Structure formats: structure tokens, C-alpha cells
Amino acid sequence: MRPTVHDIAKVAGVSLATVDRVLNARPGVREGTISRVNAAIDTLGYVRDVAAANLARQRDFNFVFVLPDRDTAFIAALRDEIAAVQSHARTDRMTIRRVDVSPHDPQAMVAALHLLADEGVDGVAVMAPETPQTRDAVRHLRAAGAQVVTLVSDIQASDRNHFVGINNLAAGSTAGVLVGRFLGARPGKVLVIAGSMLNRDHAERRLGFDRVMQADFPHLDVLPTLEGRDDAAHIADVLPEALARGDISAIYSIGAGNRGLVRVLKETDAPRIVVVAHELTPTSRAALEDRIFDAVITQDTGHMIRSAARVLRAYAERREIIASQERIRIDIFLRENLP
Amino acid sequence: MRPTVHDIAKVAGVSLATVDRVLNARPGVREGTISRVNAAIDTLGYVRDVAAANLARQRDFNFVFVLPDRDTAFIAALRDEIAAVQSHARTDRMTIRRVDVSPHDPQAMVAALHLLADEGVDGVAVMAPETPQTRDAVRHLRAAGAQVVTLVSDIQASDRNHFVGINNLAAGSTAGVLVGRFLGARPGKVLVIAGSMLNRDHAERRLGFDRVMQADFPHLDVLPTLEGRDDAAHIADVLPEALARGDISAIYSIGAGNRGLVRVLKETDAPRIVVVAHELTPTSRAALEDRIFDAVITQDTGHMIRSAARVLRAYAERREIIASQERIRIDIFLRENLP
DNA sequence: CTAGACATGAGGTACGTCCCTCATTTACCG
DNA sequence: CGGTAAATGAGGGACGTACCTCATGTCTAG
Numbered sequence: 107m108r109p110t111v112h113d114i115a116k117v118a119g120v121s122l123a124t125v126d127r128v129l130n131a132r133p134g135v136r137e138g139t140i141s142r143v144n145a146a147i148d149t150l151g152y153v154r155d156v157a158a159a160n161l162a163r164q165r166d167f168n169f170v171f172v173l174p175d176r177d178t179a180f181i182a183a184l185r186d187e188i189a190a191v192q193s194h195a196r197t198d199r200m201t202i203r204r205v206d207v208s209p210h211d212p213q214a215m216v217a218a219l220h221l222l223a224d225e226g227v228d229g230v231a232v233m234a235p236e237t238p239q240t241r242d243a244v245r246h247l248r249a250a251g252a253q254v255v256t257l258v259s260d261i262q263a264s265d266r267n268h269f270v271g272i273n274n275l276a277a278g279s280t281a282g283v284l285v286g287r288f289l290g291a292r293p294g295k296v297l298v299i300a301g302s303m304l305n306r307d308h309a310e311r312r313l314g315f316d317r318v319m320q321a322d323f324p325h326l327d328v329l330p331t332l333e334g335r336d337d338a339a340h341i342a343d344v345l346p347e348a349l350a351r352g353d354i355s356a357i358y359s360i361g362a363g364n365r366g367l368v369r370v371l372k373e374t375d376a377p378r379i380v381v382v383a384h385e386l387t388p389t390s391r392a393a394l395e396d397r398i399f400d401a402v403i404t405q406d407t408g409h410m411i412r413s414a415a416r417v418l419r420a421y422a423e424r425r426e427i428i429a430s431q432e433r434i435r436i437d438i439f440l441r442e443n444l445p
Numbered sequence: 446m447r448p449t450v451h452d453i454a455k456v457a458g459v460s461l462a463t464v465d466r467v468l469n470a471r472p473g474v475r476e477g478t479i480s481r482v483n484a485a486i487d488t489l490g491y492v493r494d495v496a497a498a499n500l501a502r503q504r505d506f507n508f509v510f511v512l513p514d515r516d517t518a519f520i521a522a523l524r525d526e527i528a529a530v531q532s533h534a535r536t537d538r539m540t541i542r543r544v545d546v547s548p549h550d551p552q553a554m555v556a557a558l559h560l561l562a563d564e565g566v567d568g569v570a571v572m573a574p575e576t577p578q579t580r581d582a583v584r585h586l587r588a589a590g591a592q593v594v595t596l597v598s599d600i601q602a603s604d605r606n607h608f609v610g611i612n613n614l615a616a617g618s619t620a621g622v623l624v625g626r627f628l629g630a631r632p633g634k635v636l637v638i639a640g641s642m643l644n645r646d647h648a649e650r651r652l653g654f655d656r657v658m659q660a661d662f663p664h665l666d667v668l669p670t671l672e673g674r675d676d677a678a679h680i681a682d683v684l685p686e687a688l689a690r691g692d693i694s695a696i697y698s699i700g701a702g703n704r705g706l707v708r709v710l711k712e713t714d715a716p717r718i719v720v721v722a723h724e725l726t727p728t729s730r731a732a733l734e735d736r737i738f739d740a741v742i743t744q745d746t747g748h749m750i751r752s753a754a755r756v757l758r759a760y761a762e763r764r765e766i767i768a769s770q771e772r773i774r775i776d777i778f779l780r781e782n783l784p
Numbered sequence: 785c786t787a788g789a790c791a792t793g794a795g796g797t798a799c800g801t802c803c804c805t806c807a808t809t810t811a812c813c814g
Numbered sequence: 815c816g817g818t819a820a821a822t823g824a825g826g827g828a829c830g831t832a833c834c835t836c837a838t839g840t841c842t843a844g
Contacts (some may be wrong), residue, residue, distance in 0.1 A: 108505075108535070126832070127590050134791060149841060158830035159495035163801050166447070194493050194767065196447070226610035279781040286737075290629030304446075318781065374664045385779035403782075410767045428533065440788045442618040442657065443742075449800060460823045465802070473821060497800035500829050551793095 109150040118146035129154065134430065151193070156423060160199055167200035168212045169418050170222055171257075171411070172215070172232040175206035178336060178362040179387035180407070182262050184233075184257075187411035212239065219243035219333035222252070229253035229418035231270070253421040255414050258405075259307045268284055270414045270434060272405045274307045277436050278314025278360075281382045284401045285356045286317075286323035288380045293325045294355030297348060301361030311360050311384070326356075334363050341366030349376060359383035368393045386439055394441045402439045410434055448489040457485035464694040468493065470521045495762065506539035508597075508757050509561055510640045510750075511554070511571040513547035517701040518726035519673060519746070523572075539758065558582035561591070568592035568757035570609070573598045575645055591713065592752050592760040597744075599647050606760050609753045609773060611744045613646045616775050617699075623697045623740045623777070624654075625662035632664045635693030636687060640700030642677035652722070665695075673702050680705030685778025688715060707732050716735035725778055733780045741752055741778045749773055755764045 115125045120143060127135045135143075142201045146152075171188050173181060185204065192202045205222070216239045222230055223246050230252055234240045236259065244264035247254050253267050260269040287295060298315065300308045313333060319328050332348055334341040341363045348354070351372070354417040359367055359378055363384050367393045371379065383390050386404040393399035413432045439445070454464045459482060466474045468568040474482075485491075488542035510527050512520060524543065529543045544561070546552045553579045561569055562585050569591055573579045573596065587595050592606050599608040615769035625633060637654065639647045641671070651670060658667050671687055673680040680702045687693070696718055698706055703722050710718065722729050725743040752771045759766045778784075 108830095112830090123751050123794075123833095131830075132833090136791065139791080155500070155538070156499050157538065159832070161494070161497050161500060161801090161829095162833080163830040164799055164832090180601055190767065190769075197495055197764070199494070199496065206810090277784055280779060281781055300806090314781075350834050384543050406774075411483055412770060419799060425536070428529065430529075431751060433784055435776065435784055436743075436783065437774065438777040438779070440619060440622055440777070442622050442653075443615055443777065445774055447800095451800090462824075464796095465820060466822090469802075471803095475821065478821080494800055496804070497829090500831090501801040501803080503802090503829060527803095 108155070109152045110155075111151055111152075114146045114152055117150060118143045118152065140196065143350045156425070160423075164404045165199060166420060167228045167422055168226075169195075169200060169201065169229045169231070169326070169415060171204045171414070172218060172222070172226050172230060172234065173204065173206055173257075174209035174233060176209055176336075179364075179389060180362060182410060183385075183387065183407040187408045190408070191411055191415050198419075200415075207234075213424070214238065215240060216243045219247055223247045223250040226250065227252055228422045229255070231255045231257050231414040231418060232261075233257040233259060234261065235259065240264070253418050255417050257410065257414055258328055260436050261303075268427070268432070270410050270417065270418045270432070271435050272436050275314040277384070277403055278311035278316075279318045280314075280436055280438065281311065281358050281384075281401075282315040282318030283322070284382050284403075285358055285380060286319065286326060288382075288400055289323075289326065289356055291325070292355070293327070293331055295327045295353050296356045296358060297329050297332060297339060297354050298331060298358045299334045299345070299360060299363075299367065301363070302333060303331060305361070308360050311420035315358060317324060317359075329354075334359075334361060334366070336362035338363040338366035338369075342369050345370045346374070349374060354379060356380040356382070364393065365389045368398055371398050386444075391444060395440065400440070404437045404439060405434050406437060448491045448492070449489075449494075452489055453485045453491055456489060457482045464638035465556055472568075481627050493540055495764070499762075503653070504538060506567045506761055507565075507566045508534075508539060508541050508570070509566050510541065510543045510753070511561070511569060512543065512545055512596075513548035513572060515548055515675075518703075518728060519701060519724045519745050522724075522746040523750060527745045529747070530754050534754070539719075541754065545640060546605075551576065554579060555608040556581045558586055558762055562586045562589040563599060565589065567592055567593070567761045569669075570596050570753040571597040571600075571759060572595045573600065574596060574598065594756050598644075607756045607766070608772070609749050609756065609771070611773050611775050613649035614653040616723070616742055618657045619653075619775055619777065620650065620697050620699075620740075620742055621654040621657030622661070623696055623721050623742075625658065626654075627721075628662075628665065628695055631694070632666070634666045634668055634692050635695045635697060636668050636671060636693050637672045638673045638680060638699060638700070638702075638706065639682070639696045639764065641672060642670060646744060646745060652723070654697060654699075660689060668693075673698075673700060673705070675701035675763055676684060677705035677708075681708050683752070684709045685713070687691065688713060693718060695719040695721070703726045703732065707737055710737050725776070725783075729739065730783060733778065736780065739779070743776045743778060744773050745776060 110126050110158055115122045125143055128140050188204050205218055207218050214379045215234050228246055241259055244254050244261055244266055248265040255268045255270055256266045258271045303309050319326055344371040380400045381399045383399055384403050386402050390402045394402055417427055454461045464579050465480055467479050487618050527543050534541045544557055546557050554573050569586055579600055580603040583593050583600055583605055587604040594607045594609055597606045597610045636722045658665055720738045722738055723742050725741050729741045733741060756771055757768055
């Protein structure tokens with residue numbers, strides 16, 4: 107049988123109340139007594155029964171996901187996964203909400219976070235650009251007692267507890283290696299399409315990509331970024347022109363809007379182009395299956411959302427997190443290993 | 446506030462005892478009453494508080510991992526992850542044991558499983574070859590009320606609840622594409638090293654590999670399997686000879702013993718060979734970093750062990766599993782996206 | 785020496801569910 | 815219509831922890 111608080115009390119020679127004070131870091135216990143209790147805890151190998159604790163505490167955790175209000179496939183996937191977690195969360199005494207914030211109004215994000223802080227939520231997972239304002243908003247949340255996890259794109263030097271996402275520099279490098287090795291020895295031009303270089307993750311991916319290309323594939327000519335605005339229609343507009351300038355042997359698609367890219371590639375009669383893109387979505391999956399894309403680099407949205415929820419919960423309960431479980435991998439998918 | 450059993454009783458107009466009988470499928474309730482209670486459950490959106498339930502039930506789940514007693518890096522990794530889960534399991538009212546079974550004695554595995562069945566464990570995760578005997582042993586476990594999950598290598602047509610592992614045919618195909626595309630257009634010979642073709646997962650990988658090579662890279666010449674017995678020393682013995690026969694431009698290492706492969710490759714003065722191997726271990730990771738290996742195809746051991754534990758728990762508690770969370774991916778790691 | 789602060793003990797209630805007992809009502813059968 | 819079995823009600827103790835109150839003991843400053 108697992109030891110209980112009663113056993114600790116007996117072994118330490120104190121009353122239940124004192125054990126409770128020590129366990130929950132309540133004031134009014136002498137140093138010496140504290141260590142006596144802790145010694146008893148160690149010898150017994152006591153671990154608090156979290157289920158019973160939460161039951162007694164009548165604790166219902168209140169977590170909120172704050173996402174930009176865009177309609178890319180990636181955001182849609184995140185929303186779906188949040189919905190999935192929501193339904194299972196109730197079993198586990200937590201309530202999860204989602205707040206969508208306009209990506210165009212920088213003030214909106216800060217206002218939303220402040221609102222949540224005042225509301226007294228237990229934790230927030232936020233996907234937001236890194237600005238001095240968002241940084242302060244995160245600090246404010248933390249000061250209000252909320253746990254904060256940054257999602258997809260980190261907000262450094264804020265007080266966030268944890269970042270859920272990938273190293274985008276490494277992701278860009280990975281894309282570079284795939285493009286370089288899939289092309290082989292023949293020289294050629296590489297077109298890079300990104301949403302916007304103001305976007306931190308896009309800029310980092312580009313940087314990682316360029317580094318690898320310069321170091322390992324100097325025979326390839328990487329063209330300046332084509333800004334696709336993460337918008338399929340816009341990409342479909344401007345891409346044909348870029349392709350017409352000729353000799354493009356590979357495309358690296360950093361951001362969203364792959365539907366536009368696929369449409370153009372399907373219509374072009376140019377020779378086979380190596381394509382590496384980001385995020386596994388219905389579009390990119392179909393493109394892999396049709397051999398229009400050669401590889402997709404992605405982060406598992408389901409894993410990210412579940413990880414964010416787990417981490418918020420762990421911090422709220424002051425439990426340790428399992429680092430390896432919460433590490434988001436840079437997944438590479440080819441046609442053959444699609445999940 | 447979440448609805449409780451009391452609320453159900455009120456809404457359904459029955460007593461607490463009846464609600465309890467319905468909830469726990471105890472006999473002695475009329476059909477009509479059952480549906481009245483269920484209707485109340487639906488309208489209230491009641492979900493059982495699993496924590497409270499387990500607390501009351503004084504339930505402590507007893508799960509066992511049964512692994513072959515080999516000392517490959519892969520098995521070692523599994524053991525480590527089991528140890529990690531063990532320590533966190535206590536928090537969650539479960540006890541996890543590990544049983545190591547000789548891989549050489551086919552009877553030993555069956556005996557071990559029968560023992561566990563008689564012992565009355567709540568669930569077993571088993572990594573065992575697929576034989577009529579193991580199949581029967583699994584059936585016996587299930588009949589004894591235990592949940593069973595097969596690990597790494599499936600035992601089909603047994604009664605197992607779930608399989609935790611990857612599709613090895615697809616893994617082999619993935620390896621094939623990587624080898625083929627990394628080599629480019631130039632012809633050459635491809636050496637395949639496996640543990641033993643009697644091993645189902647190895648055979649499947651080989652099959653997937655061959656299919657892709659034939660279909661997509663007919664200019665490459667795939668040599669017959671070199672049996673490495675999953676043993677580094679043996680591989681180091683026989684590999685130099687195979688290489689000396691000349692013109693090997695790629696190696697696909699299906700099984701264990703990569704330490705031997707790395708040792709030989711480090712000493713050889715042959716031109717750069719493309720190497721794709723399985724399982725991310727300290728050896729293969731170092732080989733990637735040293736550019737001796739080009740890609741490693743792997744299944745996340747941590748994910749697998751945690752998934753097995755979660756699935757056993759879910760079945761034991763009769764809860765639903767989240768399919769996407771339990772799907773084990775075929776991970777591709779290059780030097781650039783190492784975790 | 786004593787007031788007051790601090791440390792500790794003793795005991796209780798609550799959380800939501802499970803599971804038990806015993807009494808009572810309802811339904812059905814002959 | 816009585817008798818019997820099945821269905822239901824009423825109530826309570828238990829699980830392990832949190833948190834509350836009140837009483838008592840101990841120390842220290844003035």
C-alpha cells in the first residue's frame with residue numbers, strides 16, 4: 107500500500123495538521139519540524155495522490171489558448187486539436203477555452219492577454235508575435251498568477267514557463283539539406299517563398315536554409331525571397347512570373363499558401379521541380395501523394411496542443427514535466443512515411 | 446459546476462443508488478429506468494470524475510512490460526523509457542513492472558505470459574515474435590481479464606487490444622526513397638544488412654525497400670541481404686569483405702549492430718557511401734553528426750512506451766483512446782533535425 | 785513575570801464516487 | 815388475491831487530501 111499523510115505523521119511524530127502545513131507550504135512550522143517531516147516523506151517514499159488532492163481542493167483548471175484569427179490550414183489544424191483536447195479535458199477537471207485574436211491589430215493581442223490576467227485564468231497558451239508589448243503582457247499574466255506557454259513562435263525574455271514548438275533555424279537547415287541532396291550534383295536556381303520576413307519563424311527558417319546552402323551546396327543559386335503573404339491566391343498570382351524567368355530547379359516554401367503553389371505547379375509544363383514545404387495539411391499531404399511535393403517538414407499539431415495543455419497543467423499543479431515527452435520534433439514526411 | 450451523480454438522481458427522479466447501478470452496469474434496474482437515467486446523463490452532460498472514481502475504488506493498476514532480454518541499444522532505450530514511466534506511474538495509481546525473457550527460448554515467452562495471466566495483472570505490453578504459441582498466450586491473457594498491447598512487432602489475429610509500433614513495410618520504403626534520392630542518377634550497388642530474415646519486422650522492411658528500389662530506382666543494383674545477426678562484432682567481421690567486392694555506393698542497415706558498421710566505415714578508404722540506418726541510438730546519432738550516416742529512420746521509444754502505458758490504462762478504465770496521440774510515426778532524422 | 789506571538793495538536797467537514805446493507809415498493813405469477 | 819422476486823430508496827462508510835477552527839503548549843521581548 108502507498109504511504110499516506112497519516113503514515114508521515116506517525117513516522118515524523120507530528121500531527122496530521124503539521125504534515126499538511128509542510129506539504130502545502132503553509133506558514134507556522136519550525137525549520138526543525140519541517141525537516142523531520144521531509145525526512146519521513148523520504149524514508150516512506152511518499153508521493154502525494156494528485157487525484158485525491160485535486161478532488162479535495164475542488165480544483166478545476168482554467169486554461170485558454172490564444173491564437174491568431176487567420177484561416178490557414180495550420181491554424182485550422184491547431185483549432186481542431188484544441189477541440190479534441192477540450193472534449194477530453196472535462197474528464198480531467200479542466201476547462202479549456204480558445205480565444206481568437208485579430209493578427210492585424212497589434213493592440214488586440216495585448217488587450218486579450220490583459221483581460222485573461224484580470225479574469226484570473228490558471229494558464230494561457232499563446233501564439234503571438236514577439237514584440238515588447240506582448241512580452242509585457244506575458245509578464246503581467248505571470249504576475250497575476252497564471253502559467254504561460256508560448257506556442258509555435260517563442261516570446262523570449264518574457265517570463266513564460268515554457269515554449270512549445272520547434273527550432274526554426276534547424277527546420278530551415280533541414281529543408282536545405284533535403285533540397286540540396288534531392289537535387290544532386292547538377293547546378294540550378296532555388297526559389298524561396300515565404301509569408302513575410304517580419305515573421306520571426308519564417309526569417310529563422312530562411313536563415314537556417316541559407317546557411318546550409320552556402321556551406322554544403324555552393325553550386326546552387328538561392329534566389330531572393332518571394333513574399334507570398336501566406337496567401338494562396340497571391341502566390342498563384344506572382345509565382346508563374348518567377349518561374350518564367352527560368353531555370354528554377356527547386357522551391358522551398360517556408361510559410362502558408364501551399365494551395366496556390368500546388369495549383370501553379372500542376373499547370374506548369376516546366377521540368378520536374380524539387381519542392382520542400384512546411385506543415386502537413388490536406389493540401390501538402392495530397393501534393394506529396396501526387397509527387398508534386400518531395401518532402402514536407404512539419405510539427406505535429408496534435409502533439410503541440412496536447413503538450414501545451416499538459417505543461418500548463420503540470421506547472422499549475424507544481425509537478426515536474428517530462429522533458430522528452432514535451433519536445434516537439436521537426437518531422438520530415440515523404441510520400442512513403444505519411445502517417 | 447460539473448454535474449454529479451446527485452444531479453443525475455434529481456433530474457432522473459431516482460435515488461443515488463439507482464444512478465450508481467446504472468453507471469456501473471450493476472444488475473437490478475429496469476430497462477425504462479436505465480434509459481431515464483441515461484437521458485438525464487445526456488441532458489446534464491455528465492462525465493464521471495475518473496479521479497474520484499479511482500480514489501473510491503482504491504484501484505491501483507498493475508501493468509507489465511515483457512521484453513526480450515537482448516542488449517541492443519534499442520532495447521536499452523526501451524528499458525530506460527520504462528524506468529522513466531515507472532517513476533511517474535506512482536503518481537497516477539499504477540504500478541509498472543518489467544519482465545525480461547530470453548529471446549532464444551521460445552517456450553520462455555509463453556511461460557512468462559501464462560504466469561502473468563494467472564497472477565491477474567491488469568495489462569501487459571509485450572514485444573514478442575509472432576508464433577502460434579504467442580498468439581495463444583495472448584488469447585489466454587485476454588481471457589484472464591488482462592488488457593494486452595503488442596509492442597514494436599505485432600501479433601496479429603490474437604486478441605490484443607492494440608498495437609504500438611510502426612508499419613515496417615512503409616519504413617523500408619522510406620529508407621528506399623532516401624537511398625535512391627540521396628544517390629541521385631548515378632548507378633551503383635546497394636548493400637543491405639539485416640539481423641535475420643526470420644525476424645518479421647526486418648523482413649517487412651526489406652520488402653518495402655525492395656519494392657521502392659524496383660519501382661523508382663531501377664538503375665540501382667540491390668545486393669542480397671548480408672545477415673549481421675544484430676551483432677556489432679559479427680558485422681565488423683564480415684562487412685569489410687563485402688565492401689572489398691567493390692562498387693558499393695549505399696548501405697541500408699535494417700537492424701541492430703550499427704556500432705560495427707560505423708567502425709568499419711570509419712576505417713575504410715572507400716569513396717563516400719550513402720548510409721541509411723534504423724533506430725536513433727547514441728551510436729547512430731554520433732554517426733549522423735559525423736556524417737557517416739546520412740539518415741536514420743526511427744520510432745520514438747519514449748513515445749512508444751508512454752503510449753503503451755496510456756493505452757493499457759485507457760482500456761483498463763474503459764475509456765476511449767485518442768487515436769492520433771497513439772499513432773507512432775516513422776521518424777526521419779538527418780544531422781540537421783536531430784532532437 | 786507576563787502578554788503576545790508562534791508552533792503544534794486534535795478533530796472535523798468536504799470533495800465525488802464506489803459499494804455495502806437493509807427496508808420498502810412494485811410487478812408479476814399462479 | 816396472496817406470495818414472491820425484482821426494482822428501488824435511504825443511508826452511510828470509505829478512499830486520500832485540503833482546509834478550517836479551536837485549544838494548548840512554548841518561547842521571547844519588555
